[in-house]
Amino acid sequence: MKRQAAAWVSGLMLAAGLQAADNTPQKAVAPIEPLVNLVEEAKKYGVDGKATPSPAKAKEEKKTAQAHAVQWSYSGKTGPAHWGELDEKFILCKIGRNQSPVDIRDRHAVDARGLPSLDVVYGTPQFAIINTGHTVQVNYPVGNSYIKLNNHRYELLQFHFHTPSEHQLAGFNYPMEMHLVHRDGDGNLAVIGILFKEGAFNPELQKVIDRLPKTLGKVERHKQVQLDLRRFFPADTRFYKYSGSLTTPPCTEGVWWMVFRQPIEAAPEQLAAMEKILGANNRPVQPLYARTLIKSWFDPPPEAVQEPLFYY
Numbered sequence: 001m002k003r004q005a006a007a008w009v010s011g012l013m014l015a016a017g018l019q020a021a022d023n024t025p026q027k028a029v030a031p032i033e034p035l036v037n038l039v040e041e042a043k044k045y046g047v048d049g050k051a052t053p054s055p056a057k058a059k060e061e062k063k064t065a066q067a068h069a070v071q072w073s074y075s076g077k078t079g080p081a082h083w084g085e086l087d088e089k090f091i092l093c094k095i096g097r098n099q100s101p102v103d104i105r106d107r108h109a110v111d112a113r114g115l116p117s118l119d120v121v122y123g124t125p126q127f128a129i130i131n132t133g134h135t136v137q138v139n140y141p142v143g144n145s146y147i148k149l150n151n152h153r154y155e156l157l158q159f160h161f162h163t164p165s166e167h168q169l170a171g172f173n174y175p176m177e178m179h180l181v182h183r184d185g186d187g188n189l190a191v192i193g194i195l196f197k198e199g200a201f202n203p204e205l206q207k208v209i210d211r212l213p214k215t216l217g218k219v220e221r222h223k224q225v226q227l228d229l230r231r232f233f234p235a236d237t238r239f240y241k242y243s244g245s246l247t248t249p250p251c252t253e254g255v256w257w258m259v260f261r262q263p264i265e266a267a268p269e270q271l272a273a274m275e276k277i278l279g280a281n282n283r284p285v286q287p288l289y290a291r292t293l294i295k296s297w298f299d300p301p302p303e304a305v306q307e308p309l310f311y312y
């Protein structure tokens with residue numbers, strides 16, 4: 001990646017798209033299910049054999065999970081088209097009108113210049129990674145890393161990956177998408193989405209690839225590894241913001257989404273390594289219905305500032 005860590009400061013200020021009352025995410029009627037604890041989720045809902053490194057192991061885990069959980073997956077009879085029918089708790093997957101992901105198009109977006117800021121304060125805790133069976137996830141201890149949206153604090157709980165991307169830009173999927181999941185004190189979620197495209201080798205992503213879990217459902221800790229999450233941010237930090245949902249059952253709504261418009265790069269073999277372990281774990285895009293995307297515009301980053309022009 002071109003961007004160096006030195007270019008970042010703690011509490012990086014990003015212009016953000018927060019709007020007044022009408023755009024505040026509605027509090028979900030039901031308590032928000034934690035997307036966050038995918039360990040529990042893996043226990044509850046079972047594991048998707050397709051996304052596992054070892055089919056034999058997956059089968060064994062799957063059998064245990066099925067005994068007391070509703071199985072969902074990314075294809076066939078338990079795939080996204082049927083999630084809403086698998087369990088009454090999943091009903092929003094079928095009837096929700098604020099679902100994620102979505103196809104992001106400029107013509108559906110409104111400009112949000114001059115709105116409050118997004119502060120990003122990410123620490124470097126001990127690296128803890130887990131293969132949940134639905135994704136590969138890196139967990140964060142509460143209190144270590146957070147963002148502030150309109151001065152409201154959301155703690156970073158975990159990040160994970162989808163191959164290909166879940167969100168589309170102008171109708172196109174990207175090879176991968178990373179989700180940074182944050183939660184406030186009331187349980188409301190704010191997720192940052194980062195798209196990946198084929199390009200230069202990504203050293204930060206390689207730290208994850210080198211430690212992809214061999215077994216399902218177990219947190220693996222690596223003391224010597226520290227990730228600098230800010231290196232996953234694109235140089236152009238403009239993003240789209242909208243009110244959406246979890247992209248996995250129970251598809252709970254009231255989730256703030258912020259998706260960067262500029263994809264970051266990873267080498268083709270890195271993306272292939274991620275795809276190999278994840279399989280296809282992307283929910284298809286959902287209709288926008290009455291929602292409006294908020295388009296966030298920023299001052300250009302320092303390296304993009306043009307030299308002043310002189311006239312004689």
Ligand SMILES: [Zn+2]
Pocket residue numbers: 160161162179247
């Ligand atoms: Zn996700």
